[in-house]
Amino acid sequence: MQQNDNSPSSYWGTFEIPRGTVSRWRIGLLTMWIERLDSEWRIATRTGDDSHCRDVEHTPMCTDTDLMSMDSVVRIGTSSISDRIQLTPQLADRAVVSKPIKPFYVASNQRVHVFVGSPLWLRIDHLADDKSSAQTLHEFPIMRPSDTWFGDNTRQGELCYASRSLCRLHLDDLPVLPHRAITMATVHNTSGAPLLLERMRLPVRYLPLFQDHNGVFWTHDVIITHESMDAMATVRNRRQPPALASKAMQVASQRVNGDDNLVMKVFSRLFR
Amino acid sequence: MSDLWNDIRVYLDDEQVRAIVRAALIMIVGVILSRLVSRRLRLGLLQAQQSMIARKLLSTTLLIVFFAWAISTLGLNIGVVLGAAGVLTVALGFAAQTSVSNLISGAFLMAEGPFAIGDVIRVGDVTGEVLSIDALSIKLRTFDNLMVRVPNETMLKANIINLSHFPIRRYDMQIGVAYDSDIEQVRQALEQVALDNPLCLTDPAPTLIFLAYGDSALQLQFSVWAARETFLDMRTSMHLEVKRAFDRQGIQIPFPQRTIHVLPTGDASSALGQGDIRSP
Numbered sequence: 001m002q003q004n005d006n007s008p009s010s011y012w013g014t015f016e017i018p019r020g021t022v023s024r025w026r027i028g029l030l031t032m033w034i035e036r037l038d039s040e041w042r043i044a045t046r047t048g049d050d051s052h053c054r055d056v057e058h059t060p061m062c063t064d065t066d067l068m069s070m071d072s073v074v075r076i077g078t079s080s081i082s083d084r085i086q087l088t089p090q091l092a093d094r095a096v097v098s099k100p101i102k103p104f105y106v107a108s109n110q111r112v113h114v115f116v117g118s119p120l121w122l123r124i125d126h127l128a129d130d131k132s133s134a135q136t137l138h139e140f141p142i143m144r145p146s147d148t149w150f151g152d153n154t155r156q157g158e159l160c161y162a163s164r165s166l167c168r169l170h171l172d173d174l175p176v177l178p179h180r181a182i183t184m185a186t187v188h189n190t191s192g193a194p195l196l197l198e199r200m201r202l203p204v205r206y207l208p209l210f211q212d213h214n215g216v217f218w219t220h221d222v223i224i225t226h227e228s229m230d231a232m233a234t235v236r237n238r239r240q241p242p243a244l245a246s247k248a249m250q251v252a253s254q255r256v257n258g259d260d261n262l263v264m265k266v267f268s269r270l271f272r
Numbered sequence: 273m274s275d276l277w278n279d280i281r282v283y284l285d286d287e288q289v290r291a292i293v294r295a296a297l298i299m300i301v302g303v304i305l306s307r308l309v310s311r312r313l314r315l316g317l318l319q320a321q322q323s324m325i326a327r328k329l330l331s332t333t334l335l336i337v338f339f340a341w342a343i344s345t346l347g348l349n350i351g352v353v354l355g356a357a358g359v360l361t362v363a364l365g366f367a368a369q370t371s372v373s374n375l376i377s378g379a380f381l382m383a384e385g386p387f388a389i390g391d392v393i394r395v396g397d398v399t400g401e402v403l404s405i406d407a408l409s410i411k412l413r414t415f416d417n418l419m420v421r422v423p424n425e426t427m428l429k430a431n432i433i434n435l436s437h438f439p440i441r442r443y444d445m446q447i448g449v450a451y452d453s454d455i456e457q458v459r460q461a462l463e464q465v466a467l468d469n470p471l472c473l474t475d476p477a478p479t480l481i482f483l484a485y486g487d488s489a490l491q492l493q494f495s496v497w498a499a500r501e502t503f504l505d506m507r508t509s510m511h512l513e514v515k516r517a518f519d520r521q522g523i524q525i526p527f528p529q530r531t532i533h534v535l536p537t538g539d540a541s542s543a544l545g546q547g548d549i550r551s552p
Contacts, residue, residue, distance in 0.1 A: 097474075097475070144470045145470065146467070146469075146470045146471075146472065146473070146474050147470060147471060147472075147473050147474075147498070147499055147502070148473050148474040148475045149439075149440050149473050149475050149476060149497065150475070154438060154440055154476065154497075155438050155439075157439070159439065159440075159499050162473075162474040162475070199475070
């Protein structure tokens with residue numbers, strides 16, 4: 001596997017923001033400011049236009065920034081005296097639906113590896129002085145994905161997010177971005193007929209998040225076993241660090257604890 | 273004092289007085305039971321409104337049963353009472369036709385369940401949130417905060433549009449573009465706006481439909497989908513963003529136009545000439 005030259009570096013972790021100061025982060029197309037005041041935290045964000053921007057930058061003391069003039073500012077009151085916060089990337093709070101650039105068939109009794117990109121959220125926690133507890137101040141998507149509907153019809157189904165990246169058969173085709181995690185899904189077609197892959201739903205809420213030594217975010221690998229178009233597929237969480245991620249370190253745990261084997265609808269046809 | 277007690281004993285020895293006391297006790301028990309049923313009974317399988325109406329029916333039935341028991345305890349012929357009630361019912365029935373129709377319509381509506389409390393529905397030209405489903409009518413709150421009472425009979429006969437029944441909704445944007453517009457450029461501009469709007473669902477995909485060669489513009493329909501919770505936000509934001517995109521790309525949304533041909537007639541030809549005047 002060939003690594004990209006401009007792999008995203010880490011922007012998450014624990015930070016101290018003294019009172020009366022503003023820290024700024026740039027994570028891809030997102031610029032975020034956090035200001036610490038007496039009894040208050042202020043968080044403001046601004047999203048740029050370049051969705052493929054890979055820049056990651058942290059400016060601990062940012063001056064001449066008036067957060068109150070920004071439309072997106074969020075204010076959180078607190079009585080805690082701690083000035084420490086923790087930034088943690090998280091996977092999305094809904095399933096993510098991905099499509100290939102062109103639909104393709106998975107032959108009967110064959111397996112293919114499919115690489116899916118999922119958007120990342122950023123959670124900001126306020127740490128107590130003794131680090132014994134953390135209180136979530138704010139959580140938001142680094143780049144808000146589009147809503148999409150996953151279901152056989154418009155009456156029954158589930159609201160999901162649409163992955164901006166197409167699902168790929170080759171990892172090198174998937175751009176590495178600081179606001180995206182990669183999942184390697186092994187699609188195993190055990191039915192007697194070819195499986196037409198037009199749309200695929202990934203239950204990312206059940207997956208933890210990792211980062212490798214190149215700064216690339218990954219989830220657990222999953223194996224999706226498809227028996228027939230009308231039946232539910234089995235999604236098996238491999239519960240081990242992603243195979244292609246070298247020296248992967250867990251960044252965040254899964255949002256929802258589920259069984260190792262989840263039975264759900266994973267594939268569906270496009271609406272016509 | 274002992275004379276008083278003797279007088280009370282004499283009264284209570286009287287059979288009629290005992291019957292009245294028994295009837296009163298029966299009525300008191302009946303009222304207490306009826307109130308208990310009305311306030312405390314939990315019917316978990318029914319919706320909130322259905323449960324309330326069922327409790328009211330049960331408590332009323334209990335009252336009627338205890339009343340009949342009390343009447344019979346007093347020695348009155350319940351048949352005579354019922355007969356009189358029957359005549360009264362016929363008379364009342366004629367007077368209460370509409371109410372009874374509303375009552376029965378309400379029962380049918382509850383059984384069918386085309387909407388629930390909290391749904392947004394449209395009945396005729398009234399759109400609002402369902403506040404309550406009562407025995408005779410439903411109450412709606414319109415979006416300008418007015419309370420509208422719609423009789424159940426009207427509801428049963430009317431077309432009811434439930435705007436919040438399904439989880440996603442389609443919005444049909446009616447767009448007119450100038451005749452000299454490049455339709456393919458318009459399509460790409462609209463699709464990009466939909467793609468950039470996170471509230472606009474990617475599936476079902478937005479669709480562009482050509483409607484007509486209008487008087488002043490090419491009439492198009494751009495259909496987009498959104499979750500019902502974010503439908504209004506999507507609708508507004510799409511219109512704003514379409515206008516911005518059209519302005520950036522020089523795509524015109526024309527206003528109604530008329531072309532006037534001025535033709536020369538005789539002596540007027542030298543004064544007026546010939547030409548086209550376009551009026552806004």
